[in-house]
Amino acid sequence: MASHQDKGYAAAGRHMRQQPQRSHRFRWLALAVVASLVFVLGLGGFVFLRLQNNVQTAALNLGEKTAELENGALDILVIGSDTRAGANADYGDESDRQSAARSDVMMLVQVSKDRKRITSLSFPRDLMVDIPQCTDTETDTVYPATEDTQINESLSRGGPGCTVATISKITGVNIDHFMLVDFNAVKSLSQVVGGVQVCVTQEIDDSYSGLKLPAGISTVEGEQALSFLRSRHGFGDGSDTGRIQAQQGFMAALLRKVQAEGTLTNPGMLLNIAEAITQNVTVDEGLTNVRTLAGMGAVFGQVDLGKVVFATVPTEPYELDANKLQLSTEASTVFKKLRIDESLIEPAPEPEAASEEESAETPATEEIVYQTLIEVNVLNASGADNREEHIVKLVESLDYSAVSGSESDIEYAASSISYPYGFEAEAQQIAEKLGITAVAPSGVATAIEIIIGTDFAEGDVLGQSATEIAGGATGQTADQVTCQQSFSY
Structure with a gap:
C-alpha cells in the first residue's frame, strides 16, 4: 500500500485512487490498531485532528450492500495489501511494483453488541470465491462479477470496497467499516510497544x-516482526493456513502485552502508537469518527482475553486445484453465528469415560505392572507458573506415585518425554495421556523425564484448546499462549 507521500491506492488527499502495484505478503492485526486510538478521549481535540489528517479514506462498499441486520454488533474488515509502492518499495523489485495490489490478509473482526466479545475471522488469500460486480467510485470503472476467483484479487478491482463487498456477500454480514494497512504499520507499531514475544518449536531460516x-521464545520487532507475519514457508506445512496461525498467535501476544503493561493508560505511549498507525492506514469515512474510535479502543483495552477469539474460516481443498482452497460446508455455521451476534466459542465436550471392559483391553495398561515403583520427573520449562503441579496430578491419575515436579531456569519450545530402556510402555502411556508425541529412549536416563515446553503452557492435553470453535473452525483465544509448529525451508 502506498504511503501518504506516494501515489497508489491511497492518493494524496482524502480519497484513494488505484495504481498498479504489488508485493509478496502482508498481514496485520486489527485489535491493537483499534485499541491504541482510545487515547483521544484524554488528549483532546487538537491531537485527534492532527491524527485524523494523517488518515486516508476510501469508499466502504463498491458492490451491492448486504441487507443490514439489527444485531447491534460492530463488524470491521481488516485488510493487508501486498502492494509495494512508496516506502514499501524495498519489499519487491520493479515487476512487483508494476503489478496490481491484492489483499494479502483479510480478517473480519466483530465486536459483540454488549461489547464483551471480540471475534476475528481470517480468510486465506488463496480461497476461491465468487467476486461480485464492483464499481470504482473514483474512475467509474465497472468490474464485472466473476466466479471461482481467488479472493485476494478483489482488492485490485477498485480498492478495499470490493473486498468488503466480496466478504459481505460470502458471509451475509453487513460490514460497518474497513481498515487497510501497510508494511510500515507493522514495523512501527511493534517497535513502539517494545517488541512482541513469539514462540516457535524449531529454528526457522526462511x-x-x-x-x-x-x-x-523470542521477542520480535521492526523488520523481524514483519518477517514473522509474512513468513509462509516457516510455519506448519508451508501453506497459508500455517501462516495465519502464526499471525493469530502474534496478535494474541500483542493484545496480552498491551493489556498487561497498561499501554492504554499511558498517553505518551498511545500517542506514539496512534501516530505510527494513522500514517500507514486507509479507512472508510465512518471510521474517522472520534466517538467510534474511542469507544472501540475502550473495548479492546478492557475485554476479557478469554472472550477474544482468533479463528480461520473452515475450508477444504479446491476441487479443481488442490493447491487452492474453497469454503467447506461448516463455514455456513460460522457465518450464521456472526450474523446473529453469537459467540464462536463452544465449551469443550467432556471426554467420554471408557467402560471397564475397554479399560481392561488397553494394551499399554496390560503391559504396565510397576507404575508405583517407577520414578517420573516433570520439568516445567513452559514459562507458566506452577505448571508442573498440574502435570504431576495428571500423571498421578495413572497410578504413578513417585512423581515429582520442578521449574526450569530456561524455557523450552517443545514438550518431550525421555525414558530409560525397558520402560517404553510406561512412557507411551504417559505420552498418550498428555498428548506429547516427542518420546524417545535415553541411555543416561534413570527415570521417565517429562519436559513441559511453551507449546504446552496450559490445558490437559498438548495441542488441545481450552475451547472449541464453532463449525470446525481452527484458532485460539487471546489468553492462550501458543508455540508455532515451524521448520527451516
Whole structure:
C-alpha cells in the first residue's frame, strides 16, 4: 500500500485512487490498531485532528450492500495489501511494483453488541470465491462479477470496497467499516510497544521472508516482526493456513502485552502508537469518527482475553486445484453465528469415560505392572507458573506415585518425554495421556523425564484448546499462549 507521500491506492488527499502495484505478503492485526486510538478521549481535540489528517479514506462498499441486520454488533474488515509502492518499495523489485495490489490478509473482526466479545475471522488469500460486480467510485470503472476467483484479487478491482463487498456477500454480514494497512504499520507499531514475544518449536531460516529465529521464545520487532507475519514457508506445512496461525498467535501476544503493561493508560505511549498507525492506514469515512474510535479502543483495552477469539474460516481443498482452497460446508455455521451476534466459542465436550471392559483391553495398561515403583520427573520449562503441579496430578491419575515436579531456569519450545530402556510402555502411556508425541529412549536416563515446553503452557492435553470453535473452525483465544509448529525451508 502506498504511503501518504506516494501515489497508489491511497492518493494524496482524502480519497484513494488505484495504481498498479504489488508485493509478496502482508498481514496485520486489527485489535491493537483499534485499541491504541482510545487515547483521544484524554488528549483532546487538537491531537485527534492532527491524527485524523494523517488518515486516508476510501469508499466502504463498491458492490451491492448486504441487507443490514439489527444485531447491534460492530463488524470491521481488516485488510493487508501486498502492494509495494512508496516506502514499501524495498519489499519487491520493479515487476512487483508494476503489478496490481491484492489483499494479502483479510480478517473480519466483530465486536459483540454488549461489547464483551471480540471475534476475528481470517480468510486465506488463496480461497476461491465468487467476486461480485464492483464499481470504482473514483474512475467509474465497472468490474464485472466473476466466479471461482481467488479472493485476494478483489482488492485490485477498485480498492478495499470490493473486498468488503466480496466478504459481505460470502458471509451475509453487513460490514460497518474497513481498515487497510501497510508494511510500515507493522514495523512501527511493534517497535513502539517494545517488541512482541513469539514462540516457535524449531529454528526457522526462511529465505523467502527473511525470517530467522532460534527455537523457543523470542521477542520480535521492526523488520523481524514483519518477517514473522509474512513468513509462509516457516510455519506448519508451508501453506497459508500455517501462516495465519502464526499471525493469530502474534496478535494474541500483542493484545496480552498491551493489556498487561497498561499501554492504554499511558498517553505518551498511545500517542506514539496512534501516530505510527494513522500514517500507514486507509479507512472508510465512518471510521474517522472520534466517538467510534474511542469507544472501540475502550473495548479492546478492557475485554476479557478469554472472550477474544482468533479463528480461520473452515475450508477444504479446491476441487479443481488442490493447491487452492474453497469454503467447506461448516463455514455456513460460522457465518450464521456472526450474523446473529453469537459467540464462536463452544465449551469443550467432556471426554467420554471408557467402560471397564475397554479399560481392561488397553494394551499399554496390560503391559504396565510397576507404575508405583517407577520414578517420573516433570520439568516445567513452559514459562507458566506452577505448571508442573498440574502435570504431576495428571500423571498421578495413572497410578504413578513417585512423581515429582520442578521449574526450569530456561524455557523450552517443545514438550518431550525421555525414558530409560525397558520402560517404553510406561512412557507411551504417559505420552498418550498428555498428548506429547516427542518420546524417545535415553541411555543416561534413570527415570521417565517429562519436559513441559511453551507449546504446552496450559490445558490437559498438548495441542488441545481450552475451547472449541464453532463449525470446525481452527484458532485460539487471546489468553492462550501458543508455540508455532515451524521448520527451516
